[in-house]
Amino acid sequence: MTSAPEGVMVAGVAPVEVVAPATPGEVADVLRSTTGTVVPVGAGTKTGWAAPPTSCDLVLRTTGLNRIVEHTPGDLVVVAEAGVRLADLRERLAGHGQMLALDPPEPEATLGGIVSANASGPRRLRYGTVRDLLIGVTVVLADGTVARSGGKVVKNVAGYDLGKLYTGAHGGLGVVVSTTWRLHPRPPAAGAVVVPVTGAAEAGRLAALVCRSTLTPTAVELRWSGSDGELVVLFESIPASVVGQCRATVALLGGGSIVDAVPDWFGVRPVGQIVLRLAFAPFALPRVLAALPPTAGATVSAATGVAYAAVPRDVDLAALRATIAPFDGSAVLLTAVPGIDHWGPVPDSFALMERVKDQFDPRRRLSPGRLLGGL
Incomplete structure (x- = not known):
């Protein structure tokens, strides 16, 4: 030892x-x-x-x-x-x-x-x-x-x-x-569709379209900042399946760019003095995004209802938790901050x-x- x-x-x-x-x-x-x-x-x-x-x-x-x-x-x-x-x-x-x-x-x-x-x-x-x-x-x-x-x-x-x-x-x-x-x-091949998003309602609508379709994505990720962001739909499979599903995603969402590699922010948690892990029912994505402070930055697994958000020091965490609670929501600190309840109720x-x-x-x-x- x-x-x-x-x-x-x-x-x-x-x-x-x-x-x-x-x-x-x-x-x-x-x-x-x-x-x-x-x-x-x-x-x-x-x-x-x-x-x-x-x-x-x-x-x-x-x-x-x-x-x-x-x-x-x-x-x-x-x-x-x-x-x-x-x-x-x-x-x-x-x-x-x-x-x-x-x-x-x-x-x-x-x-x-x-x-x-x-x-x-x-x-x-x-x-x-x-x-x-x-x-x-x-x-x-x-x-x-x-x-x-x-x-x-x-x-x-x-x-x-x-x-x-x-x-x-x-x-x-x-x-x-x-x-x-x-x-x-x-998986032998990978590809993704990247779509710009404006507004929480639009983010929820696009994510719901993917989730309710017959597509089989590996991940549906959203980068969120203030009131807009970027949605990435990742596919990993045999080459023909990746190409076909990417094209089908562009048609389903009404636009988007097909790329070989995901953006640099994909899967990276935001950095800040206070970082939260949010969990919620996926259908409530627009409500959760709207509840975040305007200066918050977040990466969101839109199809599974998990988000990591960097929020300002003066965030009203109790109010945020109360807002998302009806949607099976929770907000847990990922950084130890004196005086702030780590886990919630x-x-x-x-x-x-x-x-x-x-x-x-x-x-x-x-x-x-x-x-x-x-x-």
Whole structure:
């Protein structure tokens, strides 16, 4: 086991100590021998996605768990430890014409961090999110117990699917040490249609036309700034299908440019002092865009109802949350800002969340206060 570099911060909170175990067994030893609070961290690209910890005696970095354990190309399955960078896994799989169809924009992101933050990108429309692609997981519980769920086949019905439980848990239920993924073949061709958009109503109309059609896009992304933007409809398939669907999209939308590569902003989250992750029912896209401050900039997965928005410091976040709430909407901070509620109102299911937390971490030592409602 090695000590990690100094200067590690978790949502602005400095730990007392930092360690970087190199094996799952060392992770278990750390949790068994430590009585203080522990915050698991991967590469640190998304530490602001959860609330600042109320206590941080020890940061446990998983970057030392960096082995690709097994890749079975014929079964489209890979087993890799939590500290493996997504970029390194992509390079390994590309040689076999395969991919893990997750596309968060952070190149340094680790697999464990992606699971813990439930991070994905524009291609979630076609391939799904972490919960759809993660078929097995190994975790170390708060008491040092090593637990496994799922397996190395795409269809697995034995036992509970703990992978879904640990997805988005930000290390609050245990430390993810190994992951097993369903893979996909790399598409042989790609093309996109780019359409300028003026007004929230027009953005909603064009997105709805695509979603209600027989087209099969990989992603439908919108760049939004103030009152206008740009819609990109991406297709990935065999060349003939890409060409045919791009032409059909231009006809359906009444215009647009066919391009070989997506714009530079595609899949990139906006940068600002306050960045929000919005989730909402896709039909409510015009209402959500209209609710954003005029100076906000956003990238929106229009067909799945996920947006990342950079908003001014004086945003009335409570009003924004209230406006989008009727559309199954939520607004979560992706940057730790003192004095601003990170998660928003707790849902009716919060009592169940508390019971789950107490079952897996009865002393509440793991990522304390980072989850919804201060769990």
